[in-house]
Amino acid sequence: MPPHDIPHDNFLNESARPDAASSNRRALRVGIGGPVGSGKTTLVGSLCALLRDSLSMVVVTNDIFTSEDADALREAAVLPTERIVAVETGCCPHTAIRDDIAANLDAVEQLETLHGDVDLTLVESGGDNLTAIFSRGLVDVQIFVLDTAGGDDVPRKGGPGVAMADLLVINKVDLAPHVGSDVDRMLSDARERRDDRPVTPTSLVDQSGAQPVADWITAQIATRRS
Numbered sequence: 001m002p003p004h005d006i007p008h009d010n011f012l013n014e015s016a017r018p019d020a021a022s023s024n025r026r027a028l029r030v031g032i033g034g035p036v037g038s039g040k041t042t043l044v045g046s047l048c049a050l051l052r053d054s055l056s057m058v059v060v061t062n063d064i065f066t067s068e069d070a071d072a073l074r075e076a077a078v079l080p081t082e083r084i085v086a087v088e089t090g091c092c093p094h095t096a097i098r099d100d101i102a103a104n105l106d107a108v109e110q111l112e113t114l115h116g117d118v119d120l121t122l123v124e125s126g127g128d129n130l131t132a133i134f135s136r137g138l139v140d141v142q143i144f145v146l147d148t149a150g151g152d153d154v155p156r157k158g159g160p161g162v163a164m165a166d167l168l169v170i171n172k173v174d175l176a177p178h179v180g181s182d183v184d185r186m187l188s189d190a191r192e193r194r195d196d197r198p199v200t201p202t203s204l205v206d207q208s209g210a211q212p213v214a215d216w217i218t219a220q221i222a223t224r225r226s
């Protein structure tokens with residue numbers, strides 16, 4: 001296990017926990033979920049590149065048996081190594097973000113305590129199915145990432161991620177013509193299931209493709225602070 005990764009039983013001393021209630025500067029905690037391969041890690045990397053000069057950021061990744069996503073982000077040097085931590089869930093991804101959040105919450109709190117000035121904490125879930133959603137005890141807001149290559153009927157199928165996530169991202173729009181997916185249909189099906197909650201199409205071939213998501217996060221932080 002790399003030196004900055006956190007085993008399940010490594011809990012913070014209670015006295016070291018930040019007193020969130022006493023500070024309106026607590027980091028915004030953003031969960032990023034969605035099916036396997038939809039582009040979650042790519043989105044995390046792009047968000048770090050776009051926001052790291054204006055915000056103090058840390059990242060927690062979840063993989064079942066490895067620290068693959070954290071390793072990839074460290075290798076890409078999207079943030080200093082010590083700001084990226086992998087949680088090896090050893091169980092279904094949704095269990096670790098919804099049912100038993102202790103390992104993830106521990107990782108988040110350790111990072112925020114260590115760096116002190118954190119504005120934004122990103123928590124990437126392991127890839128899962130349409131039922132996966134984060135506990136509100138772990139994150140403040142959540143983003144669900146679908147992609148055009150997963151089939152353009154997925155938004156119509158709904159589920160809590162599609163319907164309830166604070167932001168729905170429909171990624172890999174650059175691939176839509178090659179896989180026969182209709183992006184407009186995906187967007188309208190998604191909007192039908194989401195009332196007024198936002199949906200944004202992205203292509204993350206280039207980091208700038210994540211700008212609409214970065215803008216949404218910046219607005220969330222501004223709203224919280226005001």
Ligand SMILES: Nc1nc2c(ncn2[C@@H]2O[C@H](COP(=O)(O)OP(=O)(O)OP(=O)(O)O)[C@@H](O)[C@H]2O)c(=O)[nH]1
Nearest residue numbers: 035036037038039040041042127171172203204205
């Ligand atoms: N063409 C294209 N490829 C993309 C885009 N976004 C991500 N990819 C590629 O899709 C693959 C999967 O991306 P990841 O970011 O690893 O996906 P993930 O959701 O983190 O995957 P898991 O963590 O394994 O569930 C990689 O090869 C990315 O380079 C995109 O917008 N367009």
Ligand SMILES: [Mg+2]
Nearest residue numbers: 040041069124
């Ligand atoms: Mg990933």
